[in-house]
Amino acid sequence: MDIKGSEKKEAEGPKKSPFDLIFGQIQRKKSDKGKSSIFQVKSLFRAFDKDAAKTDNEKNEKELDHKSISEDQKSDNVVSGSAEEEDSDSTGWWKVTHFMEKFGKKADIHYINLNNCELTAVDIKELGSLMPFLLDIEEMDLSWNDLIGGSLKLMTPHFNHVSKLRILNLSNCGLTGDDTAVLGESLHYIPKLQVLDLSWNNNLGGTLSRLLQNLVDNGELKSLSLTECSLTAEDIQSLAPVIGKMSRLEILDLSENKEVGSKIKNLTEELKHCSCLGVLKLRSTGLHRDSVQYLSSAFQYWPYLRKLDLSCNKAAGGGFGESAACLTSFKQLQLLDIHQCCLSEDDVAALTQVIPLLSNLQVLDMSSNKTVGLSPEHLFSRLRFLPKLKSVNVSNCMLKKESFAGLAEATRYLTDLQTLDLSWNKCVGGNLKLLTETLSNANFLQSLLLSSCNLITQDLAALGSAAQASHLDNLQQLDLAYNDTVPDEAWSLLFESIPALKNITELDISLRPASVRDCGPWFIHLISNIPKLPMMKELGMQRWTLSTAEQQQLNRICKEKNISIHYD
Template sequence: MLSLENNPIDDSAADVIKSAFIINSSIENLNLSHCAMTQTGLLTILSALEYVSCLQYINLQSNNFTKEVAEKMLNVIQMNNKLKKIDLSHCDVPQSYLIAYINLTLSDPSHIQGIDFSYNDCNIVSEDYGSLENYYLANNIPLTYLNLSHCKLSDVKTNGILCSLWCSSVRSLTYLSLSTCTIISERSLMYAISNNRNLEYLDLSDCKLQQKDIIVIAECLRTTRVIQYLLLSCNIIDDISAKKLAETLSSYLSLKQLSLSNCKLQENGMLQIIGALQCTTSLQHLDLSHNVVSDGAAIYIAIALSCNTSLECLNEQLCFV
């Protein structure tokens, strides 16, 4: 494993790294995230990775991709058929190349387990590469990790991804993040969650979810009961959907994080959710910020959570207590 995360790599250092790769081609895990590399440096390192046949994990997060760099990355993906996880989040990858990466990683899906293309703009359907969801539908994908948050996906494309996650044979997801993606079909959402019963991390923050969507999520999560991280911030949760969510959460004894910030929760709904969390002794992070809370509700929250010794962070900032 080679990790140089958060260390600036200039062009001369990139030459040294390339030489090391050529000498030692057995590197399996490479983390060069936040390294502020120039185009020349990235091209140098990516050309060296063509010699690394055992590469399983590559993280180039927050390095800016030009068209030339994106083209070289295509070659790396093509030549490394043992890749299990790719992280190109925050890389400003050109749209057509991002879809091309998805094409390559999913066209021979026997080894790909994790894809993180978050904070890139992939809201296109390319005639050359096809649409994202078609690759899920066409292949048997052993994905366990899928992060497409903040990808500017349209509501139609988001729905296509959700459909693919229940129409295809994807059943192994443990991590799913579609934060800021607009969800228009609760039916697609229902099947996508219920068909992946090993989900431990679910982030649907700021997805414009409303009452019927939250109720669907609550019902689906009753069948899994392995969720440890549930992020639903910046959606609308009224008293009715809060009650359904509370009923589900009451049986979640392994929940570690619950984020319900800015959900327009009213006092009755919040009290029901807090009441359900009294038995959840594993909770470490609870975010209720930007919801209206009265003095009486605040006292109830403090008492209800007092028995939870694992709680590390309780965020009620700007709740107008």
């Protein structure tokens, strides 16, 4: 055997038998089968993982979609809710507008004005139901509706919707004691209330305590008006301590309640705590001489008082003699009304010294105090020291010629004078020229009242001359009524010059109630010149007798010029 063949066989390895071949194939099949199984298992798990991932992705997508849908639905609900609210508000305001239109009024988000609209309980109930749409209302005026008495309970429960209400006017509404109670119970709903007017509700007398027990908690109240409410002494007694706690009170009106005077001492003591008081009205409240003295003891506590009305207290005469000096505490006093107080001579003498010191006084009413006319003329001549005076009323004061002359002279300095009432002073007759000559500086005079002054021809001539001289250019009201002493020729002089009164709106030439008189030749001047008065609105001609033709002429002219005629 050669060597090369042997090496070749060794390189190729040992020769395998058939059994080895068969066994090897079997091993290979098992190995391939195992690999295939492992591959199949791995493939199965890979498929499961893929399906799981797919499921998770689908689940996340669904959750996102669901969340997106929920958000969209939520957004749609919000938009829908907002739209519904807007629709509701729109519908509500339409109801408010429709309600106001029934009474010829316009709806306002801040102001409800239903004054003198003949409201009934049904209307009050409807108004209450509309309050949810009046959230910004600040003022409500239901005054002079006397049919709503007893029905406030239909409205006050809804006050919780109008918490911004500042002004509530219920004067002359026929209110009852029950109304007072339910109003008191609802005051906590309107904590910002500043003005409350319950005047001219006569049935409130004896029931005020039902309101006061809640009113005391209102620290914002600035104005309280209870004029002519038939208040009893007990009402005033219970009111006094409540007022003492109203630190912001600026206006108090208790006029026309006769029992106030009997409790004025209690009231005065509490009013001393009201340092912000600016207006005090006690007209016709049963004040007597001692009452005025009690009241004057509190004057020093009211540095901001602007208006003081003590008028129509006939028993107060004699109380101003010692109290007048206290008026000087009022550095800002603008109105002093003491008409019809039966002033004594001592009162007038004291007031003569004090009134000229009230440098900011604008309105002075001393009418119907006959002792004023008995005083020396210097009371009126000293009015020249009050340059801000706008209104002077000394009607029915039995003025003497000297007093009238002093007043006439003072008007030279009263450049802001707007109203001058000299009615029922007979001394004016025959002396009016003393006044007309001094009116050249009274550029703002609007009302000149000369009723029942025994005027004569020269007085009307002086009046006509003043008009033609442009001294009465701003005059709007001229009252010449009850001057039966004026002859026909004097009326002619007036109506010839009346076109110079270009701003006149009211003219009264009526005669006394017991008089009857035919129109004279002056009537032709009247109908000729009335059309030349562009501002004319009212003409008083009572007790003048007109023929049918004259009446037709006057009616036609006044209809064309829209002038109201008052005649029999």
